[in-house]
Amino acid sequence: MFPVSTPEGSSPTEVVTQAEIFNTYEYFRIHVRSGIEETHSFRELVYLDVSEDWAGEVTRYVDSNHKLKVDCRINYNSMTKTFWVRVKPEAIHGCQVDWMRRQFTAWSTSGVLSSSEDWFLNPEIGTGTTMRDFQAPYTSSIKEPDYMLRCRDTRQPQLVIEASWAESWSRLLDDKHLWLAGGNGEVGAVLLLQWLKVGSLGKRVCGLVELYGVDEHGNIVMKQRESIFPVPPSEETAPVIPISRHMLFGTRSPGQAPTLSLDISRLREAATKALGLMGLLPA
Template sequence: MIQRVYHKELVFTDVEPSWGSHIINSLDVHGDVESACSRLHYNSVTKILWVRLMPTEIHACHQLWLRNENFNWMASGQLTLEELKALRILVGITIRTFKPPYDKSCKEPDLFIRPGEQRLPSVVVETGWSETYPRLQSDVDLWLLGGKPYVKVVMLLKWTLVEDSKVEGSIEVYSRDLTGIPARRQSEIVFPANQGGQNACLHLTRGELFGEVDTPGRDQNEVFNLSLDDLRAVAGNAMQHMRLSPA
């Protein structure tokens, strides 16, 4: 684990909750794991424990994208400066405060927005290569059921390496439906760009962004757009640093 130079993921299945939480605790305080820039994940329902080592540029590109979009919202007048400060964007922070049966779980998401003093995020973003994507999908329930009512939206970014060092990309948005069940509500192609809609956007409401935090006098159904063209720009730049290019 310590000597890895490139991105790698270690996956362990059928890990009982009593062991899973203990292993995560041990890894979380181990300096060598921390120095490898790891992400630790354990789902106490699926009993899958996995560790991502050495995240790459592509694993981090959405961080700049979300921060830029936040500033765009303020520049357009949708957010005040104080509201912007209240939307805390954090990366790789350990989260353990899930509801049963996910209460023994642990997640270190690639990015999340935590409004105000809320104990759990309102919006979560996770990213991965196509080979690891099923694990991200299986953890949607962990977030939207184990994190209920605080976690409102989960966004999953999938990157697929194809021939000639080209990369395809897509993004899916999940939330709870009217019955409270997690469901995919939007899916968009990032790359190839010509297969995605021009000027396409993802959509979040004020209520989803601010979660359980009250914003007096504001319309909770106000829509905030996330530009896919802006995501393509930052993702394309990240790929250049990896000697890759968009499909």
């Protein structure tokens, strides 16, 4: 219908289009709708240099159409002007949900997380949770996180998890700034999960996790990086990612241990299960 510009070396699952080829919003809307309807397996539709008005209008249009919305997640970064739609996410895009479910069970059964804390946190999966209340310069941004923990009395989440194949990694790096700089000071930590197919047949998958936060000077920094797959040969005990209890609860949980630990071993279990559903194996 319209010419598509896909940069050399990009993934066949990522289609990149310059918004300037559309003379009107209506042409842009038709292109987005067609892209979603004609996608029958995982693909990311990426539009560059999209205006805030167009991004807002097409998001409302897709949100109002259940047949379109059910299989996709919409994101717009108003700083980079990048609008992208993840259509038919794969099992690996959702393994963090299983990971956090396992983690919550472990916290609760061991007594690390009190019943009042468990109630106060509100775990949410990205689908159907559209976040818009960002501060300048991300005011018009739109995000559907892959997973988030949000206290019941806050607008923004305290912890966000985003996941992608390596081809989409640059957008997730941009979006960590959206969350941490545009999250009204409420977003305390962002975890990014990267997956990469390796080997001649592409049946093995490497993975890594990075933790980002804000330092005492207000700078966004990477605080921790761990290999998910392959498991480092020198690793004797699976690492953990400490999450500040104060970041999650503020002063609502006095007397408790200062951190909660996210276990990489449980993430590996969840990711292995997801990859198996896709006919893939950990590297």
